[in-house]
Amino acid sequence: MGDMPGIVITGASGRMGQMLIRTVLASDKARLVGCVERSGNPWVGRDVGEAMGGAALGVVVTDDPLEAFAKAQAVIDFTTPAATVAFAALAAQARAVHVIGTTGLEPEHLAKINAAARHAVIVRAGNMSLGVNLLVTLTKKVAQALDADWDIEVIEAHHNRKVDAPSGTALMLGQAAAEGRGVDLDAVRDAGRDGITGARTRGDIGFSAIRGGDIVGEHDVLFAGEGERIILRHVATDRSIFARGALRAALWGQDKGPGAYDMMHVLGL
Numbered sequence: 186m187g188d189m190p191g192i193v194i195t196g197a198s199g200r201m202g203q204m205l206i207r208t209v210l211a212s213d214k215a216r217l218v219g220c221v222e223r224s225g226n227p228w229v230g231r232d233v234g235e236a237m238g239g240a241a242l243g244v245v246v247t248d249d250p251l252e253a254f255a256k257a258q259a260v261i262d263f264t265t266p267a268a269t270v271a272f273a274a275l276a277a278q279a280r281a282v283h284v285i286g287t288t289g290l291e292p293e294h295l296a297k298i299n300a301a302a303r304h305a306v307i308v309r310a311g312n313m314s315l316g317v318n319l320l321v322t323l324t325k326k327v328a329q330a331l332d333a334d335w336d337i338e339v340i341e342a343h344h345n346r347k348v349d350a351p352s353g354t355a356l357m358l359g360q361a362a363a364e365g366r367g368v369d370l371d372a373v374r375d376a377g378r379d380g381i382t383g384a385r386t387r388g389d390i391g392f393s394a395i396r397g398g399d400i401v402g403e404h405d406v407l408f409a410g411e412g413e414r415i416i417l418r419h420v421a422t423d424r425s426i427f428a429r430g431a432l433r434a435a436l437w438g439q440d441k442g443p444g445a446y447d448m449m450h451v452l453g454l
């Protein structure tokens with residue numbers, strides 16, 4: 186038991202935090218050694234099992250990440266961009282594998298995370314599910330096979346509390362389409378159409394975001410040609426797919442050298 190990697194979950198009271206805690210507790214390959222929340226969160230100072238409405242687990246939620254990370258072999262982090270950047274430096278200091286699911290990361294966040302990856306194992310993906318990572322490889326293949334006569338659109342739908350758009354998954358899919366087509370995504374990205382936009386520019390990759398209710402996550406990659414369309418689709422019905430992928434990444438990272446990895450490395454795709 187003591188030999189199993191100890192895992193810390195950040196953002197413990199969040200939608201993904203709670204799912205990750207349940208996933209680690211159900212695993213026979215890892216143990217929960219810490220939970221972190223932001224200062225002022227009502228879970229701080231409480232036993233996490235009781236905070237989740239069950240029996241005490243002997244793990245008290247803390248707002249001191251370094252104290253928690255010092256006991257961990259891996260930190261699984263689905264929080265916010267600012268928190269994730271701070272955690273990357275602290276996890277590297279603690280020599281813990283840092284698994285990052287947080288989305289909405291801007292280039293300045295990524296630069297700091299990549300700097301931390303010079304000293305630590307960091308696995309980051311906008312979507313940790315097996316299905317979406319397979320869809321990424323399919324998207325690249327289809328985009329490689331088709332020319333710019335086929336318009337590419339990424340359409341995503343998520344719950345009404347999601348704060349970033351396009352989703353991390355949509356950006357992964359857009360990036361794969363751009364790579365398949367041999368173009369730079371930043372040069373062809375068309376997100377947030379509104380008003381008299383003019384006709385669609387040939388070769389652009391478009392993004393549309395739907396927000397509503399409790400949608401877990403749905404993504405279509407549409408290839409629209411003259412007289413025919415191809416639609417590649419992934420539908421997530423349960424957040425456990427992301428949590429299982431994240432735990433798999435935390436275990437995979439245990440014997441790896443410092444570097445920035447993604448789920449393609451973990452899944453061998």
Ligand SMILES: NC(=O)c1ccc[n+]([C@@H]2O[C@H](COP(=O)([O-])OP(=O)(O)OC[C@H]3O[C@@H](n4cnc5c(N)ncnc54)[C@H](O)[C@@H]3O)[C@@H](O)[C@H]2O)c1
Pocket residue numbers: 195196197198199200201202221222223224226263264265268285286287288289310311312313314353427
């Ligand atoms: N990569 C994936 O597979 C995947 C899957 C689902 C969600 N996500 C992403 O994960 C992130 C979280 O999603 P969610 O739905 O769980 O959100 P959420 O708002 O329910 O949870 C985020 C939690 O982080 C906590 N937090 C914020 N700042 C903190 C800090 N400094 N220290 C400790 N905790 C802090 C918040 O208090 C909250 O409990 C989002 O960016 C989302 O897009 C990624």
Ligand SMILES: O=C(O)C1=N[C@H](C(=O)O)CCC1
Pocket residue numbers: 288311312343344347351352353354355401402
């Ligand atoms: O619920 C979310 O938030 C999700 N975020 C990820 C994204 O931005 O793609 C993965 C799906 C769920």
